[in-house]
Amino acid sequence: MPSEQATNQSVERAVVVLRALAEGQSERRVSDVAASAGLGPSTTSRLLATLEQLDLVERDPVSNLYRLSLGTAPLAAVALNRHPVHRASRMVLQELATSTGLGANIAVRRGDRLMFLCNFEGARAPKTYTQAGHTAPLHATxxxxxxxxALTGEERRALLGDELVAHTEYTVTGHAGLDAAVTQVRRSGYAVEVEERALGRASLAAPVLDADGSVAGALSLWGPVSALLGTPIGDAAAQPPEGLVRQVIETADAVSQAMGAH
Structure with missing residues (x-):
């Protein structure tokens, strides 16, 4: 019988291989997976063969390239559909996207990144590759x-480190600026981001609370700067229309109430 340590190591390596397949191109060579996973080619090949037998990966019969199998879909779907924030938000988030014509997301924090649970696109929202499971930086959205x-300043610094990555020239890259933005969220109940993550785009978000009053997630409305703010690009002082802000906050409140918040 293999030792517990060996068994755990095998599981860890298998998970690393699955995550490597989830990154980059949809189909990958064994050598590419091995390089991404930091494993030897022979070890990677054996792991892929085992995962293929378990219907978690599949190999193209012509190219011999590997990709994630649809066998992973039921696992991901169950995890997503059982998440309380996803259950509470899906219907009202879709209504928000439809009524505003913009994109609507909901996300939770996973370590030092946020993870989207679902995304809906309104008629005025540009097509996006944001999908359930995708991650994004916390400080730039x-x-x-x-x-x-939900965190103190000290907790944010410990989580994100001293260097905040600039995604555009407008990204907040200092903790003093981030502290000010978080203070504004606590004061007003919402946050606005203009071209910090992608040029030409802006977003408006509000936190979602659970039954304990803790921040369990957050939802956002996003789209072109002109559509969200009603102003051309370059107006740093622009703010979303009051009615749109109220709609986002009320939608977040509806999700919070569905989760038992008062």
Missing amino acids: AIGKCLLS
């Missing part, structure tokens, strides 16, 4: 700033 409002 309105939804991330709402999630960070």
Whole structure:
């Protein structure tokens, strides 16, 4: 019988291989998976063969390239559908996207990143590759700033480190600026981000609370700067219309109430 340590190591390596397949191109060579996973080619090949037998990966019969199998879909779907924030938000989030014509997301914090649970696109929202399971930086998004409002300044610095990555010239890269943004979230109940993560785009977000009053997630409305703010690009002082802000906050409140918050 293999030792407990050996068994754990095998599980860890298998998970690393699955995550390597989830990154980058949809189909990958064994050598590419091995390089991403930091494993030897022979070890990676054996792990892929085992995962293929378990219907978690599949190999193209022509190219011999590997990809994640649809056998992973039921596992991901069950995890997502059983998450309380996803259950409470899906219907009202879709209504928000439809009524505003913009994109609507909901996310939770996973370590030093946020993870999207679902995304809906309104008629005025540009097509996006944001999907359930995708991650994004906390400091460069309105939804991330709402999630960070659950932490103290010391906790944020310990979580994110001293260097905050700049995604555009408008990204908040200092903790003093991030502290100010989080304070504004706590004061007003919402956050606004303009071109911090992607040029030409803006987002408006509000936190979602659980029955204990803790920040359990956050939802956001996003789209072109002109559509969300009603102003051309370059107006740093622009803010979303009051009615749109109220709609986002009320939607977040509806999700919070569904989760037992008062």
